Amino acid sequence: MTRVLLVAGARPNFVKVAPVLRALGAYPKFETKLVHTGQHYDDAMSKVFFEELGLPDPDIHLSAGPGTQARQTAKVMVAFEEVVAAQSPDLVVVAGDVNSTLACSLVVSKAVVPLAHVEAGLRSHDRSMPEEVNRLVTDSLAQILFTTSSDANENLLREGHPLESIHLVGNTMIDTLSKHEAAARKRAIRAELGLPPGGYLLVTLHRPANVDGPEKLRAILRALAEAPLPVVFPLHPRTEKTARDAGLSNLLDKAGATRPLGYLDFLSLQMSAAVVLTDSGGVQEETTALGVACLTLRENTERPVTISHGTNRIIGANPARILPEVNRVLEEPPSPRERPPMWDGRAGERIAAVLDRLF
Ligand code: UD1
Numbered sequence: 001m002t003r004v005l006l007v008a009g010a011r012p013n014f015v016k017v018a019p020v021l022r023a024l025g026a027y028p029k030f031e032t033k034l035v036h037t038g039q040h041y042d043d044a045m046s047k048v049f050f051e052e053l054g055l056p057d058p059d060i061h062l063s064a065g066p067g068t069q070a071r072q073t074a075k076v077m078v079a080f081e082e083v084v085a086a087q088s089p090d091l092v093v094v095a096g097d098v099n100s101t102l103a104c105s106l107v108v109s110k111a112v113v114p115l116a117h118v119e120a121g122l123r124s125h126d127r128s129m130p131e132e133v134n135r136l137v138t139d140s141l142a143q144i145l146f147t148t149s150s151d152a153n154e155n156l157l158r159e160g161h162p163l164e165s166i167h168l169v170g171n172t173m174i175d176t177l178s179k180h181e182a183a184a185r186k187r188a189i190r191a192e193l194g195l196p197p198g199g200y201l202l203v204t205l206h207r208p209a210n211v212d213g214p215e216k217l218r219a220i221l222r223a224l225a226e227a228p229l230p231v232v233f234p235l236h237p238r239t240e241k242t243a244r245d246a247g248l249s250n251l252l253d254k255a256g257a258t259r260p261l262g263y264l265d266f267l268s269l270q271m272s273a274a275v276v277l278t279d280s281g282g283v284q285e286e287t288t289a290l291g292v293a294c295l296t297l298r299e300n301t302e303r304p305v306t307i308s309h310g311t312n313r314i315i316g317a318n319p320a321r322i323l324p325e326v327n328r329v330l331e332e333p334p335s336p337r338e339r340p341p342m343w344d345g346r347a348g349e350r351i352a353a354v355l356d357r358l359f
C-alpha cells in the first residue's frame, strides 16, 4: 500500500481536493487519509462543502483555526508534524496557496517525505500577497508539481524546476464544477432571492487589500449600492467582520450582502449572473469555465489564462472604477470561449494516473 495524506484547510481547498480523493480511491494501492487543518471552521466555510461535494469526514482534524500569518502557519505546522510522525506517509499532497498549504509543505520537507502540489506554478509576481509567498515556497519544496495551465509550466521551468517534475493535468476546481453543474442549475436560490435570470451582479471579496480597511470597504459598498442591477454579495467572514466593526451594517444591506453560500447555491448564482465582481482566485476560474463575465478587483492575477482564454478582466482595486467597468461590460459582454486546455473535468484522474506511475 502507498500511504497518502491529502491536506485541505480552507474553502477553496475542499473544492480542489474532492476530485483528487475520488480519483485516488479508484486505485486499491493508495490508502489515502484526508487531513483537515481547521484553517476554515464555520459550517458555511467548511461543513457545507463536505456535504455538498460528497467528501467523507476528515480522517484527521488539526483544529488550527484563525491567527496572524505566523501564528496560523505555526499552529498547523506543530499539529501536522505529529501527524506525519504518527502516520509515516509515503506521500503528502497539498493544494492551492493558503497558509495550510505552506505549513504542511514545510513539515513534510523536513520529514523527508515526498510532496506533491496541486495547482503549482501560478505566479502573480506580487509578494505583498501571502498567497504568492505560499506558492513560491511550496513549489520550491515539492518534487511533484501538478499544473492547471501552460503559463504555470513556463513559470516553473524559468525558476529552474526540472521538466520531469512538472505535470500539466488541468484544473481540479473545474472537475468539481463539471460534476456539480447540473445539480447547481436546478437550485432555487436565484428565485428565492428574487433575482432576474441574467440580470444581477454577484460579488465576492475577501482580500485584505480590499476588505481589511473600513474606508476602502465603505467605498466599495457605496459603489455596489448604486449599481444599475440588483446585487447579491455573499460575505466572507473576514469581510463581514470589518464591516460590522466599522458600523457598516446599513450599507451592507444596500449592497446586497448575504451569508456565505454553499457551493451549489454559489455556483448556481454564478451561472446566471450578468457580471461577477470578485477578488477570488477560484471564482476567476469558475467564471472562465462558465463563460460568465468577470471583473477582478485586483491589480494583478496569478491566473492569466482566465484573461487569455476566459471572460475575466482585471479592473484594479480602485472602488471608483467599479460602476464604469460594470456599465462597460454590460454594454459589451465578452463572448464565451472554449474552456482552457484540460479544464475538462478529468484533472483528478490525471493526477492519480501520474501518482500511480510514480509510486
Ligand atoms: C484564506 C487564504 C486565502 C483564500 C481564502 C479563501 C491565507 C493566507 N489566506 O483567507 O488565500 O483565498 O482563505 O476563502 O491562507 N473566519 C471565520 N470563520 C472561518 C474562517 C475564517 O470567522 O471559518 C474569519 C476569522 O476572523 C479569521 C479571518 O476570517 O481570522 C481570516 O481567515 P483566514 O483563514 O486567516 O484567511 P482568509 O481571509 O479566509
Ligand code: UDP
Residues within 6 Å of the ligand: 011, 012, 015, 204, 206, 234, 235, 259, 260, 261, 262, 263, 264, 266, 267, 279, 280, 281, 282, 283, 286
Ligand atoms: N464559494 C462558495 N460560496 C461563496 C463564495 C465562494 O461556495 O459564498 C466557492 C467558489 O465557488 C469557489 C471557492 O468557493 O469554488 C472559492 O473560494 P474563495 O473565493 O474563498 O478562495 P480563493 O479561490 O480566492 O482562494
